[in-house]
Amino acid sequence: MNxxxxxxxxxxxxxxxxxxxxxxxxxxxxxxxxxxxxxSADVPYASPVLVPAPAVSAEPTALTALYVTALVAGVLGAACVYLVMFNELSESELITITPLWFFPIVFGLYGFVSQRLLRRIAAGRAGSLGEAARMSIDVAGFWAVPVLFPFLVLRWRSSLLVSLAAAGFWAVLLWLFFAVLFPTL
Incomplete structure (x- = not known):
């Protein structure tokens, strides 16, 4: 049947x-x-009528600017440390200043990702932050689980709170990394 x-x-x-x-x-x-x-089937080459998007508040725009600023500051800080000052710094100094560039990058990236996941919830494509993260893991593959882990366990619907919690999560991981690799520093 056709x-x-x-x-x-x-x-x-x-x-x-x-x-x-x-x-x-x-x-x-x-x-x-x-x-x-x-x-309608009788209108050839018709374009779709889009469902109106929900109203967007000014808060996401301000938060997006905050995430961009943090991300740019972190990338510039890392570039300055590793491209300009690397030879003048000792290992302990490098470890000491790592959070100054690392956390702005993490905060900015997780802010962007949480905004995207929260848009999925607002559009009705996901019921929770964890479900939206699992959708991304399905697309990106299992390797994305460590990156998206905070989204799998958090229930908040604020990208700011989620990005702060994710930055805290990575702070603990960074501390463990340095404690294991450089216990004397």
């Missing part, structure tokens, strides 16, 4: 098709998971 299909482009640009009986109804793009409205 079922008639309605083909149209999702907001991500991918050509998707839906059964003709779904014309005029909401369907989920299998590529970007965005919900779009399938056009």
């Amino acid at each position: 079922r008639q299909q309605v083909e149209f482009h999702a907001s991500c640009g991918h050509l998707i098709s839906a059964p003709a009986d779904r014309a005029g109804q909401d369907v989920r793009c299998p590529h970007c998971h965005q919900v779009v409205r399938a056009p």
Whole structure:
């Protein structure tokens, strides 16, 4: 039995098709998971009617700026330490200043990742932060579990709290790393 299909482009640009009986109804793009409205079957080459996005508050914009600033500061700090000052610093000095560049990078990266995961929850593609993280692990592979571990155990819906907790998690790991490799420093 050959079922008639309605083909149209999702907001991500991918050509998707839906059964003709779904014309005029909401369907989920299998590529970007965005919900779009399938056009009527009698309108050729119709573009989808997007479901209106929820209103975005100013808080994510301010937090995004904070995450960008932290990330840029951390990368510049690491570049300065390892490209400019490396030969003048002792091992103990290098270890001492590592948190000054490491934590801004971790804070910024986890801030971005938590914002993305929280958008999945807001869009209805995930019910919790852990579920959203598991979706990313499914895509990225098992190697992503150590990076996404804080998201698997945290229940908060604030990217700031999540990124602070993740930075604390990595602080403990960094301390253990230095305690094992450089116990005398």
